[in-house]
Amino acid sequence: PVDYQHAGHDGKTTLWVVFVIMVIASAVFAGLSWRVPVSKRLYHIITTLITIFAAISYFAMATGHGVAVNHIKIRHTHNHVPDTFTYVDRQVYWARYIDWTLTTPLLLLDLSLLAGLNGAHILLAVIADIIMILTGLFAAFGSEGTPQKWGWYTIACIAYLVVVWHLAVHGRAQAQARSNQVATFFASIAGFTLLVWTAYPIVWGLADGARKVSVDGEIIAYAVLDVLAKPVFGLWLLITHSKMSETNVDL
Ligand code: RET
Numbered sequence: 001p002v003d004y005q006h007a008g009h010d011g012k013t014t015l016w017v018v019f020v021i022m023v024i025a026s027a028v029f030a031g032l033s034w035r036v037p038v039s040k041r042l043y044h045i046i047t048t049l050i051t052i053f054a055a056i057s058y059f060a061m062a063t064g065h066g067v068a069v070n071h072i073k074i075r076h077t078h079n080h081v082p083d084t085f086t087y088v089d090r091q092v093y094w095a096r097y098i099d100w101t102l103t104t105p106l107l108l109l110d111l112s113l114l115a116g117l118n119g120a121h122i123l124l125a126v127i128a129d130i131i132m133i134l135t136g137l138f139a140a141f142g143s144e145g146t147p148q149k150w151g152w153y154t155i156a157c158i159a160y161l162v163v164v165w166h167l168a169v170h171g172r173a174q175a176q177a178r179s180n181q182v183a184t185f186f187a188s189i190a191g192f193t194l195l196v197w198t199a200y201p202i203v204w205g206l207a208d209g210a211r212k213v214s215v216d217g218e219i220i221a222y223a224v225l226d227v228l229a230k231p232v233f234g235l236w237l238l239i240t241h242s243k244m245s246e247t248n249v250d251l
Pocket of ligand 1: 100103132157198227229230
């Protein structure tokens with residue numbers, strides 16, 4: 001017996017809707033960059049690239065690309081009865097991990113520049129973030145019954161804590177050193193980021209991990225999070241930055 005878990009109508013529609021949102025967000029962010037002097041455009045460029053990458057990844061997923069089937073064998077042991085096996089074939093959208101490998105470092109760069117984090121700390125946060133996403137990808141293709149799957153998940157969570165540490169400790173201290181206004185803004189936008197990002201491993205655990213959530217449910221949950229983490233975050237950042245000269249970057 002094989003339980004085939006795959007995207008249905010709601011999931012596919014959601015992928016198209018988010019694709020359109022990401023395209024519109026990219027156009028709006030590019031448009032906003034023309035309203036500020038070139039010296040203030042670094043955040044606009046980073047943020048526009050984030051939604052462009054997301055649009056490409058959503059286009060792939062909506063057209064049925066960037067997805068593979070993870071074949072999982074589940075062993076059932078009963079008293080006096082020989083072992084029986086059932087199988088779960090579940091779709092895994094690996095395109096997300098390519099997207100996240102490129103976009104989460106860019107999101108961290110936005111926050112790091114805002115706080116005024118130094119190069120060494122930016123590099124460490126970005127590398128920890130990439131380790132988090134790539135070990136998460138290994139976890140997604142781990143099979144049931146093997147310890148590797150949750151092992152990779154644990155490594156990814158530790159890497160995530162390293163990222164959080166850099167933002168919460170070094171980021172906050174540097175933002176405070178810039179000005180009270182920057183510190184207050186950093187506390188709100190980094191706090192928002194922390195809440196949204198922390199939902200990803202929870203969704204992963206329930207959907208890819210425990211398979212308690214359907215593929216459609218997973219698509220919808222990640223869609224909401226992606227819209228909050230990219231277009232909503234980006235708009236908030238760009239509007240506030242254009243009014244706050246202390247956040248200018250001389251690079
Ligand atoms: C995974 C699974 C393994 C454990 C952890 C994860 C964290 C993922 C995060 C993703 C953030 C994505 C964003 C996308 C933007 O649109 C890989 C799900 C910790 C934090 C912000």
